[in-house]
Amino acid sequence: MTNKKEIKNICCIGAGYVGGPTMAVIADKCPHIQIDVVDLNNERISSWNNDDLNLLPIYEPGLAEIVGRCRGKNLHFSNLIEEKIGTADMVFISVNTPTKKKGIGAGKASDLKWVESCARQVAKFSKGYTIVVEKSTLPVRTAETIMSILYGSMSDKIHKNQTASFEVLSNPEFLAEGTAIKDLENPDRVLIGGANNDAMELLSEIYRNWVPKEKILKTNIWSSELAKLTANAFLAQRISSINSISALCEATGADIREVSRAIGSDTRIGSKFLDSGPGFGGSCFKKDILNLVYLAEYFGLPEVANFWEEVVNINHWHQHRISKLIVKKLLGTVVGKKICILGFAFKANTNDTRESSSITICKDLIDEGAILFIHDPQVSSAQIYSALEKKENYQIKEIKEQNDFLKYEGQWCFEENIYNCSEGADAIVVLTEWEEYSLIDWKDISKRMRKPSWVFDSRSIISQQEVIKANLNFWRIGDGTNI
C-alpha cells in the first residue's frame, strides 16, 4: 500500500544523455520538487556543475538554459549516491544498458550489471516507502529482477529494525537526441507501466504539471518494457527500409527523395523517418533491436528473431556500401589521398558519437590508406580518438603535424575549420546533417581542393547546383538520376 501523498524529493541515478536532460525538464516544470542527479562518474558530475554552461557534458539545444535556471535551486548534480537515495521518495534508474560483451547472450542481450547494482544501492540506502522507476531501456521482465533484489533486502532491514518498502514502475524514455528538450517538453506520450495504481498515479501527477492527461498512457509493466524496445525497432526498421531502397534508386535511375515524398504522403505510411542517410547510429537502435532478437530467440521464436536481426545487418551493409563507393569514385584507391569528413556525431544537434556511421566509414577509409581530416562542430578531438581507437587490435594514428600530411597514409586528424580542412583535399564526405554544412561556399572550397575533386553528400543537405557550378564532382545518397 502506498503511504505517500506526494513526491517531494527525486533521486535520479545516472547523469547521462537521458538522466541529465529528463531531470532538468522535470525540475523546470516542477519547482516544488527537489531533484538530485547522482552518478559514479565524477568527471561527468563536475561538468554538469561547470559555471560555463557551454561546457556541460551533453550538448542539446535548450538544455544549457534550463540547467542555468534550475541548477542550485531544485536541480543538483553530485556523487552523493548513498545520501540522495536515502532522502528520495522516488528513485529513477537511468543508467547505461549496453549489449553484453561476454557470457550467455553476448553480442545481443543487454548487460544489466549497472541496473542490478543500482537496485542493490536502492535496497541498501533507501528509507521508508520508495517508488523505483525504470527509466533505462530494459528487456521485458527486468522489473522482476529489480523487485527480487528490493524485496530480498526488506527482510534484512526488518531484521535491523529499519522499515522499507518499494514499488517498481516502468517509465521508458522516448526522447531523441538532438531534440531531447523539445521531446521532453512536448512528448507524443508518456508511458507508465506498473501494478500499483497509487504509485502510478504519483508518477503521473509529476508529468501532469506539463503533459496533458490524455497523453499519459498506463499499461502493465511488461507491456511498457516491451513497447520501448518495439518503438526503437520500428524506427530503426524504417531507416533500414529507406536506406535499402536508396541503393536501388542509385542502380535504377530513381531518386530516393522523390520516392520518400511519394510514399510518405500516404497517411498509412506517414512522412517521418523517411530520410535516407549513412545508416542509423546512436547508442540505442542497434542494442535495443539486438535485445529484442535475443528475447525472441530465448522464447523460441527464431523467425521473429531473424526478421529483426536483418534490420541491423542491412544497416552494416549500407555503411560499408558508402565507404566502398567513395573508394570506387576516387579512381579505385584512396591510398595517400586526403579526405575531409564533415560530421562525426551520429546525427545533428548532439555531441553523441556512439555507434555513429562515421566511425565505420572512417575506419573503412583509414583501412584503405586514406588521410582523414575530421570536422564536427560539437564533437571533440578526444572523443573521435576514443571512438576510432576502440576497435580491438586496431592501430589508428592521429596526425600531429598537418603541414606535411601526405606522408601520413592511413591516419587521421581533427580540424576545426571547414575551409582549412578542404585544403589540398581530394574529397569531402558529409556524414552528419549539421546546418552549417548546408551553408558552405563551394566556390571557395573548390579553389582549395586537388582536382579531380569530389563531394559526397550522404545526408542530402548540400545544394547539388552549387557544387556542380563550383566545378566539383558530386554524389548524393539514393540519386540515380545521373546514371
Ligand SMILES: NC(=O)c1ccc[n+]([C@@H]2O[C@H](COP(=O)([O-])OP(=O)(O)OC[C@H]3O[C@@H](n4cnc5c(N)ncnc54)[C@H](O)[C@@H]3O)[C@@H](O)[C@H]2O)c1
Ligand atoms: N541516449 C538516448 O537517446 C536514450 C533514449 C531513450 C532511452 N535511453 C536509455 O536510457 C538509458 C541511459 O542511457 P544514456 O544514453 O543516458 O546512458 P549514458 O551512458 O549517457 O549515462 C548513464 C550514466 O549512468 C552512470 N551509472 C552507471 N551505473 C551507475 C551506478 N550504479 N550509480 C551511479 N551512476 C551510474 C554512468 O556513469 C553514466 O554516466 C539506457 O538504458 C538507454 O538505452 C537512451
